[in-house]
Amino acid sequence: MSEPRISPTASARVLVIDDDPALGPAVRASLISAGFVVQWVATGAEGMAQVAQWHPDVVILDLGLPDLDGIAVAEQIRTWSDVPIIVLSVRDRDGDKIAALEKGADDYLTKPFSPGELMARIRVALRHAAQRAGSQGPAAQAQMGDLTIDFERRLVEVRGVAVHLSPTEYALLTYLARNVGKVITHQTLLQAVWGPQYADEVAYLRVAVANLRRKIERTPGRPELLLTEPGIGYRMQRPEPT
């Protein structure tokens, strides 16, 4: 694993595994001009080799690769590396994205996307990776904007005021908080919080998320912490310090 860098974005190494010729020039140019060191490979096999040898700080992985299944590549990489993986996929392939996320990918982007979107996702991934690497063992406390979670005392506070959560809501919140920045699929959340037999009870999750938001979000209709990934799952986001 690479050492945590002082400034997460400066000269971070980005490995792109994608064979889409239309994407190449523009994305590469914008990545380089943003100060990233870019390595670009077109096949899954080369990509895995590069992850092992070059130790990138973030991997951009297209799910439609010529040689290997992108989902399998993500799964393979995850067996030996914690590097954040952002998967790229065309629209209407929600199933692929969900599978990749459940096999270890951290985030996804739907093609076509703007270079700005990609840049933002890379920064978020690098920030969370740096925080994970900086902390020793499971944190006793987490701070996200107005929200404070004390894992040991099972205490949740919003702007210093204790908030009463149901056991389900607390389990949901802590699961998302421990995976901050990562997109967690509906199925993963349902299995982790409710149990394996509830994997398809999406309505339970929806109701719990809505109620949780009413307790922790400033404006539940426009959440800043507990974000929706349409059709995929939910993600806990640490708001950018303003």
Place this chain on the structure above:
Amino acid sequence: MDPMPTSAIVTGPRLARDPYIVAAWDRTRVWLRDHPERVREELVGLGWAFVSIILISCAIAILRHVTHVSNISLLYLLAVIALAWRFGSGPAIFSALLSFLAYDWFFIEPYHTFTVNDPAEWVSLSALFATGLVISQLTAQTRRREQEAVLGRERIRTLYDLAQHLASDAPAVDLAQVVTARTLATFTDAGMLACSLFLPDAEGHLQLRSISVAPVPDAEHLPLDAPEHLAAAARVWNDGETTSVAVSPGRVLGAEPHFTWYVPLVSNGAQVGVLGITGHAGLAALTTARAPLAVAVDATPTLFAAVTAQMALALDRAALQREAIQAAALRETDRLRSALLGSITHDLRTPIAAIRAASGSLLLPDTIWDDASRDEMLTHILNSSERLARMVDNILILSRLEAGAATPQKTPYLVEDIIDTVLSQLEQADKTGKHPITVTLPEDGVLLAPMDHAEIERVLLNLVENAIKYSPPSSPIEVRAEQTDDHTVTVRVVDHGMGIPEGERQAIFDKFYRLKRALPWDPDQLPAGTGLGLTISEGIVRAHGGTIWVEDTPGGGATFAFALPTTPELSAGNAGEGDSHE
């Protein structure tokens, strides 16, 4: 031999191949076997002729003892008339002959011989016989005419009933049902056990469409859907000849063999289908216009011909109607398609022209653009390409919706997730046009409805974009969602723009409809768009079983709303979880 590939097909009673006389005899024999009641009646008639002549002879003998009556032999004619009326010409002729013999035997000298001495008696005897014959024929004919008139009336009534049934605007499947059921009902008395109908499908292959069976035990086990039946029907269909084939005697309905005859249904000289009738051998009489001598009185074969003609006509008309409907649908699709093409060609060209012009300018050799101009052109290219992508999307979605192929993949989804996703999308793309957009959700309770989130996001995106487009800059926009009742969740997009006049509230959902007025706050520009957004939104909401409409915003402006059906269970789930508030 028979070219039919299956041995199950046998020749029924020989019909068309033999010389007519033999065939007529065959048919008569068959008829006699199949109509024992008629044979019995004939025999009863002959018996009555015998008895009545004896009785009249006795009466004459008694009368002659009492007094002399000239031409007393005329009494016999009473019997002849009565028998002709009751039993028809056969027994009547027999009685005329009997009366001739009886009068000669009993009352003309020398008695008890058939010899006649007086030539004058010859004349009276012959007159008696001739009168008997004539009267018997006349009476029998009158009787037959009367019976025919009754039959004719029945036939007309049957055909009228049939026409009534066939005239109903039933779809073709029902019509096939009507055809077989009515044919069977009409000819059950003639011995029909089942009726089946084969019609060509779209590719012209004959398909069994309907079977009706008489309410007799085991009739439903007739193997009318067996391959050999289809083969026989197909042979009639392919040959195009008015022939009949008899198909394997079944073993279902007792020991007596039965047959199925397949007759072509012909309308205006073209075949429209094949009708199968099942019954015992006697039913063959139906299928031929040349009725055997014995059933000359029977109007059933002609009725059958009339009924089948009627059926063929109805089926033909139904087929023509279907074709007409399909043709009309095609024309409508064509019309829509060309309207769509006409409308989008212009809309597609505009952004393409913009992209070309801007990128061409940027690539001009020997020209150095300042940063501001370059940014402006690049922004132009970006916006135009986004507009193009949007239009292509819309057209694809519309064609999918119109083809009825857009079955939503519904899962329980939070309405607030939809709202947040759409607003985040607009904010990220910097498309909110400085409008403050607020979200109003119920204080407690969760808005949950089964939906295809991507589709409903598209609906809400369309509505919010319209609100942005059609209301003055910086005017507030509100997205409000609520649970209307246990079964409905309603989302409203409230703007403070120019509103939609009462008269246009339906039309705005039509394809290519656009508000033609200039925007008061930007008089130089008509709002851009394909005129498809609301059409698509309506299509999506409808596919979800919901409704979409527009109403006035109090104080001015338009409020677009859509309601999605939900289930009480999803609504109830909220109440249970909403208890843990501080």
